[in-house]
Amino acid sequence: MFLSKLEILGFKSFANKTTINFNRGITGIVGPNGCGKTNIVDAIRWVLGEQKTTTLRMDKMENVIFNGTRQKKPMGMAEVSMTIVNDRNILPTEYSEVTITRRIFRSGESEYLLNKNICRLKDITNLFMDTGIGTNAYSVIELKMIEVILSSKTEERRRLFEEAAGVNKYKLRRRLSLKKLDEVKADLTRVNDIVSEVEKTVRSLERQAKKADQYTQIQSVLKEKEMELSEREFALFHRKKSEFKNEIAELLQSKDSIDNEIRNIELELINLRSKINEVDSELQKKRNELAKNSEELFNSQKNISVSEERLKSLKSNHTRIEQEINDFNSQLEDNQSSIDESKIEIEKLKTLLLQKENEINAFNEETEIKRNDLEFFRTELKKSNEEKFELIKLLNDKENLISNLKKEVENNQANIEKLNAKILNTTNSIAKTVGYIDNLVIEKEEAEKKLRENNLQINLREKEKAELEETISKLKSQELDKRTFIAGLKEKINFLQTLISNLEGISKGARVLLENNEWTKKNKNIFADLGDTQEQFRFALEAALKSVLNNLLIDNIEDLQNAISYLKNNDLGKASFYLLKNKNSKKSFLDSIISFSTKRKIKKISSDKNFVGWAKDFVETESKFKPFFEQILNKIAVVKNLESAISLSKMFDDFSFTTLEGDLVQSNGIVEAGSLPKEDETLFGRKQLLENLKKEFPNHEHELEKLVSEINSLELKLSEIDLRKLTEHEKLISNDIANIEKQISQLEFEKKKADEEIENAQNEIQELASKTKVIEAQLEEIDIEYQKLITTKNEIELNVQEKENHLKIFEEEFNHKTTEHNQRKIELERIKGQIINLENGINRSLQNIDTINSGVEKRKNDLIKNEEETNSILEILDETKYKLDEITLTRNKLIEEEKIISDELSKIKSEAQKFENQLNELRNQRQIVSDKIYSLELKENEINFKIENIIQHIKENYNAEIELKEFDDLDTFNFEEVAQEVQRSKEKIKNLGPVNLLAYSEYEEEKQRLEFLLKQRNDLIDSEKDLIKTINEINDTAQKLFMDTFEMIRQNFIKIFQTLFNPGDEADLMLEENVDPLEAKIEIMAKPKGKRPTTIELLSGGEKTLTATALLFAIYLVKPSPFCVLDEVDAPLDDANIDRFTKLIKEFSSNTQFIIVTHNKRTMEAAETMYGVTMQEEGISKLVGVRFEEIPEYNEPQ
CATH class of the missing domain: 3.40.50.300 (P-loop containing nucleotide triphosphate hydrolases)
Known part of the structure; x- marks a missing residue:
């Protein structure tokens, strides 16, 4: 590849x-x-x-x-x-x-x-x-990785070895298995917690299911009795409701009858008031006619008086004319004879005439004054009469107004009395309603107080529950931590027990001697098991004693020889020993040769700021073994860190220094340092640590039991906190409060309505009272005005009478003056005539007779005219008197008619008052009937409320609709006894406390869940065992594979190193002792010939490169990589080393x-x-x- x-x-x-x-x-x-x-x-x-x-x-x-x-x-x-x-x-x-x-x-x-x-x-x-x-x-290797591979940090180095050994997949599997094991343990802990909770829940639900069964039986009896009671109450209330309705219907009929009578009387009153108005109007009309008649009577009387005065004057003239005629006749007879006398008489008459003329002139002025006074008094009298008639008219208006206002006051007072009666009735009704409301408010306050107390109890219970739950949660967390700690402690104890039993970390020779009893029958101890120390000094003493921890203690030479012979004969390697006798002698010898210089050094070291103490002082052991530790640790000081140890080592080269992290700087220059060792990897005090842990274990288990007991106690207390009962009680109280509030609301609505009626009535009364007050004020003002008018009228009448008297006197005086004036004028004229006659008589003696005759004729004509005027005046006077008689008759008739109309008005008013009284009585009767209807309606509403409560109660509690049935035993049915039975059933339910009606199904569900969880827990326990077994197998396989690979790489490294350097050069790979090989440090030792570096970091760059190359190719010999990338790795090499480098690469290029x-x-x-x-x-x-x-x-x- x-x-x-x-x-x-x-x-x-x-x-x-x-x-x-x-x-x-x-x-x-x-x-x-x-x-x-x-x-x-x-x-x-x-x-x-x-x-x-x-x-x-x-x-x-x-x-x-x-x-x-x-x-x-x-x-x-x-x-x-x-x-x-x-x-x-x-x-x-x-x-x-x-x-x-x-x-x-x-x-x-x-x-x-x-x-x-x-x-x-x-x-x-x-x-x-x-x-x-x-x-x-x-x-892939680059130059900087050479430094990394050869540095004191061995992680990168380990990765190369693990890759070559092929243990990565095992470590991955182990890591995953450990992770899975932790998850399984956590799951098991959670499942155990859940199982504990579910077991409690199942037991609790079983109790609840039994209680639910008991509750169902009681509830069935309660429902039967309460339905029986409610149906009869329902029927009884409906019967009462029907009775109330019938009574209300009868009262309504009676009220309608009264209302009909009231309407009839009100119609009669309306007719009567119409008649009163008509009669009153007719009376007013008659009074107006009477006033007009009085005015006509006054005018007629005045005309008669004037005519009579004129007749008197005419009569006087008539007498005078007749006298004159007689005188003319005498003058005719005596004319002739008296001509002479006339002349004399003329002179006399002239003198007399002058005197008379003076008198007449003076009299004329006086008469004119009298005339003016008479006209003035007549005018004043006329004005006074007119004022009197106006005042009489005004008095009539005032009397009518007073009558109307008094009538309105009476009506207002009657209405006020009715309204006061209504207010009184409504106030009584409100007082009853307020009483009901007050009672309900008290009930509500008591209910709210109960609700607050209940809520307080709920809050207290919730707070108590929350506190308990929080405490339980904390305790469970502590329990979980304690279980985890105990599990870890147990695992640690087992692990230490395994280490001690398997003699892990002990050299091969020592382990063989400890396991075998053939060489001695005595107890066998190694140095590591003889003492102990505090945890903070364990790593320091472990490092200080590392070289002697595997040494066996031998107390005599024979046992020492037997042990060595046993190892040699069986080819079992070597072991280190401590001979007790030698140790004692050495200790005594050392104590005797401590010099003054050493003591000074000890003093200086002790004064260093990083000095912790002397290693021998931190050992805890039996007194017989103490000298051995003192001898070994005599010149070893414990300091805080490696820097201090190195610094002090340079100053005091005959002392060794160890740190709290387990680093060691020896007096011979060897430095042992690196990562912090694990606590379980230490040998010193391991047995004592195990014993201490075993002693601690029961205490922790006891603490766990206390925690579990406390949790169970608190959970029991928590389960006893029943909020459902308080919540249901809260619901019942809330429902009661809601019902009370509903009643209060209804009553307050009725009260508000009644208050509004009272307010309206009071407003109406106030308005009527205000109107009445205004009217009474008007009446007072009008009465004052009326009295004033009466006074004025009396004064005017008195004034008129006085003026009439004065006028009569003045008229008499004026008439007297006029008569006297006329007489004087006549006398003056007579004198003038006499003078004229006498003056002319002399010259016209004969013609005088003609003149006298003419005068006689003239007087006769005057007399005729006077008689004609007298006759005319008499006719007028007769006519006026006749008219006056008619007016007087009419006045008398009008007075009689006015009295009849006034009597009729009084009669009609009296009749109207009787109807008013009847109307008031009927209204009172109607009010009484209305109050009875209102009272019955309240009772009916109360019955309806009770019926509604029954319907709502049955619907809410039993989800049923109550039907109206007929019962023959309603009158004989013992409601109180059945109600007591219902109450007893409720008390039984109340005594039961909160009931979970779903307990049956929940019990079955939780039971199945418990079975499922128990099965899961068993599966988890099996998984835990399997994972532990798998981890152990992986550890064994990986350790064997790693150690085999390591040994092969080590041999290859030694060979290749000598190839790249010189045959005499030394190199080796070393694993940290007494540590899990899969975690142990890998040390590289490289010593080119002629050099003795303490660490590989002191090598030159080329030496480091060749050393790393040697290690790399040593790995390739064991497990070659398909390809290798070298990035300027050869940069530090000289030509000679380059040739070695390329030669080695060529050798390996056939496979890589x-x-x-x-x-x-x-x-x-x-x-x-x-x-x-x-x-x-x-x-x-x-x-x-x-x-x-x-x-x-x-x-x-x-």
Whole structure:
């Protein structure tokens, strides 16, 4: 099998597709620095699945893609394919040629292909496992790996050996098996926990199932009794409801009858009020007619008075005219005789006339004043009468208004009384409703209090449950940790027991002597079993005592000789011994020769800051063995770290120093250091450690039992916390609260409705009272005005009477003055006439008679006119008097009619008041009936509520519909006894506590689950045993395979090392003792002739390279890799060593294909095929190849 072809595209500097064909033998790859030679090696690593970007000299994987140059763009993908010819069927596949491909894209996506089929990296890793090919195998070696292989860190070195031994697959199997074992243990722990829980659950469900059966029986009886009780209550409530409905119907009928009567009376009242209005209107009309009649009467009386006065005047004139006629006649008779006398008389008369004229003028002024006063008083009287009539009219209006307002006040007061009665009734109803509400609120508060207490209990229980669950969880976690710890402790004890029983870590010779009793019958002890130390110093003492731990203690020379003879005779190797007598003598001798200088050194070492103590002081042993430990550990100090140990060793070269991590710097210059050993790998105090662990084990088991007991106790306590009962109780209380709230809501609605009615009534009362108050205020104002008007009327009437009296006096005085004035005028005229007559009588004596006759005629005419006027006035006066009589009769008639109408109005009002009283009484009766109806409706609603509760209760509790049935025993049925039976059944159910009705099915399910889990647990236990057995088998197989391979590589390494160096040079491979070979360190010892380096790190670069090459080819002799890539490994070698190097490569090239990247010409000479790598185009690698076998032989010219 060999690498036949490598195809590179877009990988690093190989932008173009490059195919490299490899042949068997040696292939050299050459070229200047930076041309991309190592990129070929990286390509091989990368296609084999390398994941470390540092190994590929990159910071991230996408950078392996060609990044472009000035002339060429970057590529989006890199691809490498490697073809291997599988002609010896080393690879586990039927194909004779295997091609693996790896691609990566700039997006970060990558893929692997096996023979052009998509596969996983794991598939490629498994394909090359234990073949020597792989990213961690020895198929690719570069110069820096030489340092790694030869460094003090042995991990890389181990990988080479494991790859050669083919134990990787075993280690992988062991790792997977251990992982599987851990998973099985974890699963087993979980299953055990689950089984424990399920067992408890099954037991609990079994109890619950029995309780559920008991609950079902009680519930059946409860349902039967409660249905029986509910059906009869349902029927009884329906009967009561029917009775209430009948009573309500009768009351409604009665109310309708009362309403009809009220309507009839209201109609009568409306008619009466209409009549009252009509009569009142007629009365008002009569009063207006009466006022008009009074005015006509006044006018007629006034006209009569004026006419009578005029008649008096005419009568007086008539008398005067007659007198004048008589006088004229006398004058006619005496005219002649009195002419003379007349002249004398004229003189007298003239004097008298002058006097009379003066008197008349003065009298005229007085009369004019009287006339004016009379006219004024007449006008004032007329005004007063008009004012009086207006006032009477106004008084009538006020009386009507007062009457109407008083009537309105009475109506308002009646309505207020009705509304107050309604408010009183409604208030009583509200008081009852409020009482119901208060009771319900108290019930609700009590229920809410119970609910809060219940919720508090739930919260407390939930908190207690949460705390218990948290405590249980913590305890279970502790239990799991404790079980894991005990399992680990048990495993550790078994492991230590196995180590001690098998004498693991003890040298072959010592083990044989310990196991065999033929050489002695005494107890046999090795030094490792004689003492112990604290854990922190175990590694330090292990390192300090490492050289003597396998030594057997012998107390006499005879036993020592017997032991040595037994080993020699049976060819069983060698063993180390400690002779007790010698030890004691040595100890005594050493104590005697300790010098002052040594004590100073001890003092200085003890004062160092990194000094921990002297090793001998940390040993715990019997007093008889203490001297031996003191002797061995006399000059060994324990320090904190290796740096301090090395530093102190240089200063105090006759002392040895060990560290807490198990590193040792001996006084002879040997340094033992490396990784921290495992606790179980130590020999010193192993038996004591086992004993201590065995002593601790029961304590831990006891602690586990305590934890389990505490968990069981808490789980029992947790199971006793029953939240379901509290939750159901909460639900019942919540339902009660909801029902109470529903009732409260209904009652509050009714109360609100009643409050609104009261508010409306109060508003109406307030409005009526306000109106009444306004009306009463108006009445007071009107009454005041009315009284004022009465007073004014009386004053006006008194004023009118006074004015009439004054007028009468003034008229009498005026008439008297007028009469007197007329008389004076007449007398004046008479005097004038006498004078004229006397003056003219003298001149017209004869004509005077004619004049007197004419005067007589004139007077007669005046008398006729006077009589005519008198007759006319008498006629008018008679007519006016007649009219006055008619007006008086009419007035009397109107007064009578007014009284009749007023009496009729009073009668109608009285009748209306009777109807009002009847109406009020009927309304009171209707209110009583309404209250009874309301009370019955409340009872009916209560019954409906109870019926609804029964229906809801039966539906919620039994999912059934209750039907109305007829029962003959409703009146005799003992409801209380059945209710008590129901209550007793409920108490039984309550005493049962929470019941899981699904317990039957859950019990069966959990039981099946338990059986399944028990089966699973048994399977897991079997799996655990099988895995432990498999791990042991893998360990045995891998250890044997590794040790066999190691021994072969060791022999090969020694031979090849002497070939590469000189025959006398020393080299060897050593495994760390007393450690699992699969985990032990591999030490390389290389000592070229003439040199004695303490470590291989002190070798030169060329010596390191040859040593590593020797190791590599030693591995190839055991398990050759199909191909080997060497990247400038020969760089440190000189020409002589190069020849040895190439010679060795040529020897191995028959079995292994070598691909060497080199700059060395001698190495190039060894190559059969040569590839040159150049960069004709900047940044792009190009390959040029030549096979030397194809070049014709060159003959020098003769």
